[in-house]
Amino acid sequence: IAKEERDKRVLMHKIYLVLMVCHGVIRNRWCNDYQLLVSLRRLVSPQIMSRLDQDNADVLDNVKSRRFLDGLQMILKMYSKRFRVKSKGLIRKNWNELSIKQDNVDNNITFNRFKRLVCNFTGSRDLGAQGFVALLRSIGLNCRLVFSLQPPDYTLVASFPAIESSTPPPEPKKESPPSSKDSLLERLRKANTNNSKANMLLKMRSNVAHDSPSKTNNQKNQKYTFPDSDYPVFWCEVWNKYNSKWVSIDPVVKGIIEQPPMRRKSSFEPPYTDPTNQATYVLAYDKLGGIKDVTRRYSQYFNARTVKKRIGFRSDEDQFWYTQLLRYSNSSLRRDNINKIDVFESKEFYNRDLSEGMPNSLNDFKNHPIYAIESQLRQNEIIYPKDDTSKCGTFRNKGRGSKKGEVIPVYKRSHVYLLRSAKAWYMRGRVLKIGVQPFKTRRKAGSIQLGDDDDEEDIVRLYAEFQTQLYIPPPIVDGQIPKNAYKNIDIYTPTMIPENGAIIETTGKYTMRMAERAAKYILEIDYAKAIIAFDFGSKGGGKNRKGNRMPTAREGGILIDKQFEEAMYLVLDCLVEEEETRQREDVELNSLRNWKYFLTKLRITERLN
The missing domain is CATH 2.20.20.110 (Rad4, beta-hairpin domain BHD1)
Structure with a gap:
């Protein structure tokens, strides 16, 4: 696919993540409703409560943990018998299936309808897991709602054929009960097996019955149905305080309780061949509104396979974007607060990284x-x-x-x-150490090797970061700005700003012309244009002797002495105000000219009449 299509898939992947994270936040908040918790609390018997509460029991912690798991098993059986699945939940769609509407889903689930469905123990598989979370929270357990996001895979770069919603996948044929017309034809066939005239009439009637318009309409009204996965999208985690571990529970799809193993595949992880369910992003929502990425717990080969499908693997900027998405989706109570459970969980994830071992495939x-x-x-x-x-x-x-x-x-x-070249490291605010040797050399793109004696300009020497050091620019002395041969200064990173220097950015309301006028003619101080980057492939750039287009320097402002920064901004604000006044006066003058022209035409028309 083209680069534009790849960028579009990455953007849609991010949009889906944002929307699904918000969806999980809303459903998790609904599970904390007080009236819903009070109505569900009555369903739990005292026998189950005695199993779950083992604080006063005088036994070992492993016995308490075993009784706690038995209580969870009892409440799981009770809930599974009551709940009935009558609709479908969220699924993963491929890129050619996004426009196809999923059938048999609960649309427009409001909060009141959510409570009504949970109290009636009916709905989709996703809603069943959410109701079970509300049930466990109603009896005081530390329960988290686990949501496996199902975004389309942005790493797929192949194009997919379009799918029409009117062409259903092949389904097993079901025998329909015989109608009155079919039974009549069957009796005629048995009674007239030797009559050729009756057989011909019977054949004509059967053709008419098979070509009826009702069957044709049924074929046209068939929709594309997505297969149901054998693995859940929503489930829950309960904190077992007697062994300091999370217990995973699926009350609807599998009906199992599991403590995810360390070196084996979890029962909640779908296979990589599952078309409608993949454990790429698994988030856990606690009762205080905190969000935790727990994909590491439910992915056996997280570092070898799963992490390569996530948006954070694409670049450091995308990883920062995903981290900020989760951070600002947390509530104010859990945004930057780390409790004891988070420490245990971080240690568990570290041990899982170590126990994963080397991949089995090259x-x-x-x-x-x-x-x-x-x-x-x-x-x-x-x-x-x-x-x-x-x-x-x-x-x-x-x-x-x-x-x-x-x-x-x-x-x-x-x-x-x-490895990068010396110029590339300089663009990142670093310079080579004295006496270092390049690890590799390569030829520039587009250069042609003519012989053994290569041109020095065509060879690029590559160095590692530990062969470089931070660039320290010369300081500003007596208000004099250090400049290069082009009468400007390179500031590609904040560390390249000289001591006692200040950058006046011209990317906002201030223009370069205003900044130069204020520094040169009004304040009469020394300044230098700040080069912050280079635009490659720009049409305004020239060409070198080989015909290649030269990069164009991008100016981001001017550099002045820091002691004149406050005065510089005051002058710039005055210049901006003057510019706005001049533009407003030009608009008024233009309006007056238009009115004068209009009145002159009216006077001429009046004289002619």
Whole structure:
């Protein structure tokens, strides 16, 4: 697919995440309704409550934990017998299925309808899990609503054929009860087996019956139905305070209670071949409005497969976006507060990362966040130091081909460094250390090798970050701004601002012309234009001797001495006010001119009449 289509899929993936996170926040808030909790609290018997409350029991903690799980099993059976699934819930759709409307779903679920459905123990599978969360919270348990988001996979770059909603998938044929017309035809067939005239009449009648308009209309009204997954989208987690672990419960789909294993696949994780359910994003909502990403608990190969499907794996900016999305979706009580349970959970996730081990497939090592293989590195990546300190094991290739059975060394991903040129590091506010040697060299894009003696300008030397140091610009002395040969200054990062310097940005209401006028003619101070980036491929740039287009410098403001910053902003505000006054006067003058022209035409018309 084209780049525009890929960017569109990434944007739709993010929009879906935002909407589904908000959907989980709303449903989690509904599960805390006081009236709903009071009505559900009456369903729990004292026998179940005695099993769940083991604080005063004089037994070991493992016995308390066992009794607590027995109580959860009892309340699960009670709820599963009452609840009836009568509609479908959320599913995962592919890119060619987004426009198809899902049938047999509960539309426009309001809060009052939500309470009515939960109290009547009917609805979709998702609503059944949400009602079970409300039931557990009504008896005072620390219960979280777990929501497995089902966004379309943005990493798929293939185009999919369009699906018409009027073409249903093949379904098993069901025998319909014989109608009165069919039974009559059957009796005539049995009575007139030897009569050719009767057989011909019987054949004509059967053709008319099969080609009736009712059957044709039924075929046209058939809709595309999505298959139901065998794994839930909503379930719940209950904190077992007797062993300090979360217990996962699915009350509707599977009807199971499980403490997710550490080295085996969880019963809540769907297979990668499931078309309508994937555990890519799994969020847990607590009763105080906190949100926690618990995908690590329900994904066996999180680092090898699952993390590559998430938006945070695309870039650091996308990871920051996803982190901020979860942070600001938390309530004010849980936004920046970390409790004891969060510490236990973070330790559990760390242990799960260690217990996952190396991938079983060679392809899963590519872009793995923990392990790396040298043959899968990019051209601008190296392993340093390449010794026993960076090596963490070996992998035997079990695939097909000439390299089958080959033992491949595996290195730590933390020892993989990204290489950049000296100019690229300077654009990031860093310069090379004295005496460092490049790790790799490559030719510039578009250059042609003519012989053994290569042109120095065509060779790019690549360095790692530990071969560089932070660039410290010369300070501003007596109000004099240090400039380069082009009478400006490079400020690509905030660390490149000289000491005692201040940037007057011209990307907002202030223009470069205003800033230069205020500094040069009004305040009469020294300044320099700040170059913040370069625009590549710009039409305004020139061309070098090889015909390639040169980048264009982007100006982001001017640099002045910090002692003149306040005076500079006062002058700029006055200039902005003057500019607004001048524009307003120009508009008024233009209006007066138009009125004068209109009156002149009226006078001429009056004279002619």
